[in-house]
Amino acid sequence: MFDGRLLNGVSVLAAVVEGGSFVRAAEALGLSPSGVSRAIARLEARINVRLLERTTRSVRLTDEGARFYAQVVPLLGGIEEAATNAAGAMQSVRGRLRINVDPYFSRLVLGPRLGTFMDRYPELQIEIFTRNEIGDLIADGMDVAVRFGEPPQTSLIARQLMQTRVITVAAPAYIERHGRPKTPADVARHSCIFYQDPRTGRAFEWELRRGKKVVELETHSRILVNDAGTTLATCLAGLGIAQVFLIGLREYLDSGQLVDLFPDWPDELFPLYAFYPSRQHVPAKVRAFIDFCVEITG
Known part of the structure; x- marks a missing residue:
């Protein structure tokens, strides 16, 4: 000993x-x-x-x-x-960086821009694990995690990176077949694509916000998914209306592949957080990654 x-x-x-x-x-x-x-x-x-x-x-x-x-x-x-x-x-920003990342953030935001981060720090090796739940960061040997939603009760340090709009979207193919809902109440007559809350196992409730006004939406669905990529794919295929994060989807909106159905209800926001084990002696590689996340989400 x-x-x-x-x-x-x-x-x-x-x-x-x-x-x-x-x-x-x-x-x-x-x-x-x-x-x-x-x-x-x-x-x-x-x-x-x-x-x-x-x-x-x-x-x-x-x-x-x-x-x-x-x-x-x-x-x-x-x-x-x-x-x-x-x-x-x-x-120094070097060595191995193990990241526990939300699948949506990994696919649509981090993945396409990861090359910039790696070019910036050539002595760094990256290991990315996409999971719906944060799990035990320390026991799993992770350096940092990135998650949407308010922080759970945990001993981890949580730093808010940004807030993204929640938007209600549909593909032109869906609108052509089923029409476009003109008011929030019209959503009740449409097919929706539900996303499963990993904390409860149930589908997220839908709502719209404008200033202090909040409207809870009546929704119906035959599709429940727990993967952001599947949500996007099924929505693009015209299978239903979806509520998604604006971050990572701007190109789909700008190209017309997706239509923001309620642009005049812009105030439902969802936070993105980085989590790491300790406020003291934070490794340079973790600080660099968090700063990069702020950069690409700003």
């Missing part, structure tokens, strides 16, 4: 040998000479070896102490190098 006191004693021994005296070692370590002496005594008792010969004028290693010191000095150097590398990883 790792003994931190043993490592501390070895560090004090190295300072004594390098400084040539207890006084110089004490100055280098910010200790008193008596504190240095006690640390050496504890180390000698711990390993049951006399390491230093002490006189009123000098301190020198015993033969056993010299052999011990020759063995541990390279180990101290390795520990220092490891600490330096770890500190560098906290400041």
Whole structure:
């Protein structure tokens, strides 16, 4: 088992040998000479070896102490190098970044722009896992997660990245066959594509918002999906009306592949959050990824 006191004693021994005296070692370590002496005594008792010969004028290693010191000095150097590398990883965007991402965000927002992020940080390796639920970020070995919706009760740090509009859309093919609802009440006479709330297992309720006015929609559906890609595909195929996030769909609206049915009801918003384990010592790779998400969703 790792003994931190043993490592501390070895560090004090190295300072004594390098400084040539207890006084110089004490100055280098910010200790008193008596504190240095006690640390050496504890180390000698711990390993049951006399390491230093002490006189009123000098301190020198015993033969056993010299052999011990020759063995541990390279180990101290390795520990220092490891600490330096770890500190560098906290400041440099490199290594492996494991991301737990909402499927919708991954497919329509992050995926098409990921090349820019990777070109920006060539020493970074990316692992993306698309899941409907955030799960246990720490147990799953994830560095960061991105999710829509209000944060659940969790010990994770949550940072809101943006808010996106919820829009009600249909494909021209659907409108041609079934007509376009002119008022919110008309939605009750149309086929809808329901999306499953992963937290409850039930379909999300539909509503429209304009300022402080909120209208709950009566809806009917023969299709329930739990994947944003399927929602988009079935809507584009003309199978029904869908409520989706505006983020990632602008090109479909601009090209006419989808029609915003109620552009005068623009105020239903849904937040996007990044989650990570701790506010302290956030790795540079996590900070860089979160900043990039803000950039591509702004």
